[in-house]
Amino acid sequence: MRPFEYARPETEAEAIEFLNDHGGQTAVLAGGTDLLNLLKADVVTTQRVVDIKHVPSFHEVVPEQGGVKIGALVTLEELHDHPLLAEYRSLLDVIDGVRAIQIQSSGTLAGDLCHHPNCWYYRNGYGLLALEKGESLVTSGDNRYHAVFGNQGPAKFVSASRFAPGLIAWGAKVRVIGPQPTEAEWVPLEYFFITPRTNQQGTTILKPGQMISHVWLPDPGVTRSATYEVLQLEGLDWPLAAAAACLQIEGGTVRQARLVMGHVAPVPWIASDAARWLVGQSVNEETAGMAADMAVSRATPLSQNEYKVQLARTAVKRAILKAAGLLTMEGA
Amino acid sequence: MSHDVPTRTGPDQHSPGFHRRDFLKGSGAAVAATAMATAGDDARAQVAPKKISTSAPQKIKLNVNGQERELTVEPRVTLMDALRNDLNLTACKDVCDRAVCGACTVHIDGKPVLACTRLAIEFTGQKIVTAEALMTPTKTDAVIDAFVKHDGMQCGFCTPGFVMAVRGFCNSHPNATVDDCRKGLGGNICRCGTYDSVLKAAYEVAQTKKGGA
CATH class of the missing domain: 3.30.465.10 (Uridine Diphospho-n-acetylenolpyruvylglucosamine Reductase; domain 3)
Known part of the structure; x- marks a missing residue:
């Protein structure tokens, strides 16, 4: 790692003040697991780390x-x-x-x-x-x-x-x-x-x-949520694809739905068409699968990652079922 | 250096006469005394950590295994490097250096953390415990006994990190199931593949609620 200064602010205003020195060539240090790796690899360079934990x-x-x-x-x-x-x-x-x-x-x-x-x-x-x-x-x-x-x-x-x-x-x-x-x-x-x-x-x-x-x-109210991550390893790993669902279900019918996929795009990817379609449906294997089909229908895989489309589809389907309390067995 | 913790170079055992090390220790103390006498501001500055430290070597105090240790390190020095290179506490192993293998696990205020991706200077005023503290001449931690009983190691390189992770996990997850142990300990990698034995050891300690350091 290249040398840097270490700052330890005690208020929000002080943290911002310390971050703005050196023309903003500074970095926020929290848990350190990402920043230190980036600094070691010289992917990020900084004049100062600002340890905000105090x-x-x-x-x-x-x-x-x-x-x-x-x-x-x-x-x-x-x-x-x-x-x-x-x-x-x-x-x-x-x-x-x-x-x-x-x-x-x-x-x-x-x-x-x-x-x-x-x-x-x-x-x-x-x-x-x-x-x-x-x-x-x-x-x-x-x-x-x-x-x-x-x-x-x-x-x-x-x-x-x-x-x-x-x-x-x-x-x-x-x-x-x-x-x-x-x-x-x-x-x-x-x-x-x-x-x-x-x-x-x-x-x-x-x-x-x-x-x-x-x-x-x-406030959560009556909304129920779940995330389903497709992980390759049993140990510490990053998901290959993930999806989160927030559902408001009344009388067996979905009143509101939000579906968001992770690790499939440069930003978290909101599946608004699929969520809109799900409103008015009752959640079951079939409707969750159809919403999932819709969520991935416009995927544009690269030369080696077409498999991720299927993983994303599975993640969406299982996130919907899980949020509705219908995914009883992990990995089902 | 505490007498019951071996150093990498070993303690000075036969030291009749005058040694370079003694000279350096003595002269350092003399310089420190002069500084104390002439610069009250500096003395005060050491009580509360400075708000901004330059990139030059900084004098910091770390509480390691119950002892106050003073060392001089640049802010960029990781806790792992400070423990290994400055304090000779080499149970904190340098393996991946990228927060993925768990071999550098130590406890900060009772919680297991990866020392390779924390800075030494972050931890002034907090309690650091390394695997060395789990075994003293009078006391052996239950996790070590369980590792021995279940043969939880082969080459042994991942073992100190694993032991610290198991100790931390069992402190916060009494009565954990084997599956809980597997999930909680997924951040420690053993290239020999002794996971099964390590999990047996972890499960036993969690179930018997044997406390430790």
Whole structure:
């Protein structure tokens, strides 16, 4: 790793102030599992890391405005055990899939949302778009884990966030603070992620000197949710495809539905047609399968990842069934 | 260095006469004493961690295995490297260095974390426990006994990390099932493939609720 300064702010305003020094050539340090790897690989360079763990408000979980406000630094373990979050099944499903106690105790909610893509071209220094002489290395290379949606532009990687599909399905918002010390704005999470057109654009709307301070979720009410991740390994692994479903079912009929896929596109991929179709149906094997067909019908797989379309379809179907309480056996 | 924790180079056992190491220790103390006498601000600055540390080597205090240790490291030095290279606590193994294998697992305030992707400077004021602390001349942790009983190792390289992960897991998951153990311990990789024995050991400790460090 290259040398850097270490800053330890104690308030939100101080965190923003420290992030804005060095012309914003700074990085937020939370659980460290992603940032340190990026720094070691020299994929990210920084003049200073700002360790935000000593800002009390980033650790809170409190009721707010008909929902719950979760601090950026709340760890997976804390999320899993918090009484205010017990009804957000789609988030708990994700935590159950992170099969390492070390990541559960260090990994943070906002850290997951800001996790850089795991694309091996990106991680090996070819940039987010993995271009060489203007040609995409992904298109002609090993793209087995790359995008099957939203990949017609130069970006072919998949969004790494595991919580984003579930959070977006819930209608979550994120509070973005900075670059001015008192500046704060609530942004719907679905608008937080971007598909970059250049290597410099990044994967989120965050500009230098900005960070996520909190995530807000609406009260669960009668809505039921689930996430289904397709994992290759029994141990610690990233999903090949995932889907989250939020369903409001009354009298056996779906009244409201939100379906979001993960790890299939450069951003979390919202399946609005399928969700709209599901409204008015009763959930069963057949309707879940039809919604899943609809969700993946416009996939554009690359040369080596057509299998991911089927995995995404399965994830959508099982997420719907799971949210409706109909997926009794794991892996059924 | 504590007497019951062996160092990589070994303790000075036969040291009659004057040694370079003693000279360095002595002169360091003298310099420190001068600094204390002349620069009160610096002394105060050490009590509360500085808000901004430059990229140059920083003097930090870490509480490791119950002892206050002072070391001088750059902010970029990982906790793993500080433990291994500065404090000679080599049970924290350097294997993947990318937060995927679990061999560097240590406990921070009782929770298992991967020392390879944390900075040493982050942990001033927190309690760090390494695998060395699980076995003292008078006490052996139940996890170690269970590993021995179930033959939970072959080459042994992943073992200290695995032992710390099992200890952390059993502390927070009493009565865990074998399946719970498998899911919680998925972040530790053993290339010899001793998972079955390790899981048996973890299950036994979780079921018998044997406490430890």
